[in-house]
Amino acid sequence: EFDALVGVNLLREGLDLPEVTLVAILDADKEGFLRGSTALIQTIGRAARNVEGRVIMYADKRSDAMEHAIGETERRREIQLAYNEQHGITPTTIAKGVSDIGEFLQGESKLPKGKRRRKKQEETDKLTTAELDKRFVALEEEMLQAAEELRFEHAAALRDELRELRQELERRGEAEGTAAPTDADTADAASAD
Numbered sequence: 001e002f003d004a005l006v007g008v009n010l011l012r013e014g015l016d017l018p019e020v021t022l023v024a025i026l027d028a029d030k031e032g033f034l035r036g037s038t039a040l041i042q043t044i045g046r047a048a049r050n051v052e053g054r055v056i057m058y059a060d061k062r063s064d065a066m067e068h069a070i071g072e073t074e075r076r077r078e079i080q081l082a083y084n085e086q087h088g089i090t091p092t093t094i095a096k097g098v099s100d101i102g103e104f105l106q107g108e109s110k111l112p113k114g115k116r117r118r119k120k121q122e123e124t125d126k127l128t129t130a131e132l133d134k135r136f137v138a139l140e141e142e143m144l145q146a147a148e149e150l151r152f153e154h155a156a157a158l159r160d161e162l163r164e165l166r167q168e169l170e171r172r173g174e175a176e177g178t179a180a181p182t183d184a185d186t187a188d189a190a191s192a193d
Contacts, residue, residue: 017046018049018050018093018094019050019093020046020047020049020050020053021047021050021052021053021054022047022053022054022055022056023043023044023046023047023053023054023055023056024055024056024057024058025040025043025055025056025057025058026058027058027059028040028057028058028059028063028066029057029059029060029061029062029063029066030063031063031064031065035063035065036065037064037065037066037068037069037072040057040065040066040069041069041072041073043055044069044073048073049093049094050093050094051091051092051093052093120164124164124165124168129169129172132165132168132169132172133169135165136162136165136166136169139158139161139162139165140158140162142158143155143158143159143162146158
C-alpha cells in the first residue's frame with residue numbers, strides 16, 4: 001500500500017492507479033512537452049478515475065496550457081454530468097485490482113536498452129522455431145489472462161514482446177519458406193487446448 005507515490009511522468013505514461021485521489025502537478029506553468037495542455041489533460045484525467053479525485057497544479061501564474069486544460073476538463077465534466085443525469089448513472093470509482101508498481105517498473109532494467117535488446121535476441125536465437133511457436137502461444141495466453149484481470153500494463157508489455165516474437169518467426173519463416181503464426185492461428189491453437 002502506498003500513501004504517496006512520487007514519479008516523473010508515471011501517470012501520464014500509463015501507470016493505472018484508480019485508487020489515486022490526489023494528483024499534484026509541480027511547476028504546472030512551465031510550458032513545454034510535459035506541461036503542454038495535452039499532457040496536463042492526460043495527467044488530470046488520472047485523478048478523474050476516482051470519485052474523490054482532485055488535482056492541484058502548483059504554479060506562479062496561469063499559463064495558456066493550464067487555462068486550456070482547465071477549460072477542457074470543465075467542458076468534459078459538464079458533458080459527463082449531463083449524460084449521467086440523463087441515464088440515471090451514479091458515478092463510482094473504477095473497480096480494479098490494485099496495480100503492482102513493481103510489475104509496471106520491472107521492464108525498466110538496469111541494463112541499457114541496446115544491451116537488453118541484444119540479450120533478449122541472444123536468448124531468442126537459442127530457441128528452435130517450434131520452441132518459439134510454443135513460447136508465442138504461451139505469451140499470448142498470458143497476455144489475454146492479464147487483460148482479463150485488468151492488469152493492462154503487464155498485458156501491454158506482453159503484447160510488445162509478442163510483436164518481437166512474431167517478427168522473429170516471420171524472419172525465420174522467410175528463411176525456411178514457411179509462414180509465421182497469425183492472430184487467427186494462435187487463437188485456433190489456444191482454443192484447441
